[in-house]
Amino acid sequence: MIEIVPHTAVAVDLAILTVRKQCLQVLVVERGTRPYLGACALPGGLVEADEDLDQAAWRELLEETGLDAAGLHIEQVGSYGDPRRDPRGRVFSVCYMALMPDLPMPTAGGDARAARWTPVADLLADPESLAFDHHRLLTDAAERAHGKLEYTNLGATFCPPEFTIAELRQVYEAVWGTVIDPANFHRKVTSVEDFLVPTGEKTQRGGGRPAALYRRGPALILHPAILRTHTGVMPLACHDHDSSPIMSDTRN
Amino acid sequence: MIEIVPHTAVAVDLAILTVRKQCLQVLVVERGTRPYLGACALPGGLVEADEDLDQAAWRELLEETGLDAAGLHIEQVGSYGDPRRDPRGRVFSVCYMALMPDLPMPTAGGDARAARWTPVADLLADPESLAFDHHRLLTDAAERAHGKLEYTNLGATFCPPEFTIAELRQVYEAVWGTVIDPANFHRKVTSVEDFLVPTGEKTQRGGGRPAALYRRGPALILHPAILRTHTGVMPLACHDHDSSPIMSDTRN
């Protein structure tokens, strides 16, 4: 019954997202082989013989970032199977989205390819900015991330383990490209049950009154969702277009 | 760079959903080959050499239902790649969800397998009810359908081209397993811009005052979403567990 399609490969590609410098950024690698030699692409690789798709995605994430799973979120976005999407042959690709805080990467990953953070908006603005059909993959991943923030607590996965409400708000503003009223945002996120857990500590990272620190709470689904109608639209451009290699990492 | 994983096949499986007899139902086929000979499964098949995933899904839908695309909605749900999900070898599967009105099927499909509508709730209640990992595929597809009704106008794809608001409401009640206040539902769907287009005609399908007929409007995204908090929960059981073959179709 099953007839094997010849030369069929299945790959997993990752849209590893973070918020750096008030801006949604994605980890891209510079390709060291043909085709698309020298072009940017989402990191990824073939699924191994005894691997599940999720396992392959976690393995790729570890290889690229050197970071372990701790607190990260990973989620399948979709699959892509155009017969001509890879000139070398039939390669199906499953795209995963990973959300992580703006961490300094321990290593540059297993292979020698240069990995760098790049603003998502810049890549989405140019359909030719990424190899293969990765522009479409990134479009879908960014849209998924946008939607997930509305009705889940995944925004906090972009923050360090302890964070202020202002830091969380800046995540939402970066992902959505909007300006959010600080007062209303504060009231909203603190009123939703189990969304935030106060640590009792305070920080003076900013210039003004110290802010309370929170951890991500156990609530997964937000009800009602955070977003209704959005009013203020922020200039989507990032303040800093630095696509620095992840070795020379600087926290902001 | 690319090393082909041996014996890799990619299939597309379909969760073809409809609302029949006040109940969300899915088209299942009886397997005519091993493994899982005689068991029920979601219809599907291998992606052909020159096909995109979406094309393969549309082709399978046509083969199973004999119906053309007219007004139907199809959407990728997810991909499944457990190495042991198919005992014959490595088969990745991409699950698609299709939504259609309760139509009499022109033919029983290309092959001789018996295709029948079955209540989704029955299948979900028993993890062993479907072959392979299709119980999980159906779980994910049903959850996707549930969510999509909240913030899109896809509920209307379960209805015939012209429908009454009561018929649309019964779709929502069937998919969500809830009781919805007819008055509030009427006010909601008629107030959302471009959600429904009145035809100007009326029908007397019911016993009371004739209802106005509508078509599905051009609005794709509902804002705000229909569902907030749900109160009334309906008994999920279907009034009729008839899993009649699609040849002997009776409209309700």
Add this chain to the structure above:
DNA sequence: TAAATAGTGTCTCTCAGACATTATCTT
């Protein structure tokens, strides 16, 4: 002190849910 940021209070508007009321058909 001024500037900056954190956090609270309050007003208004929209909308969901509950439910009464009216409208129009069949029997």
Add this chain to the structure above:
DNA sequence: AAGATAATGTCTGAGAGACACTATTTA
């Protein structure tokens, strides 16, 4: 007339957005 269903009206409470105001830090 009685019953059924369609459609509208009205009240209430929850919550979003706007924005004034207070609180607590640094320069």
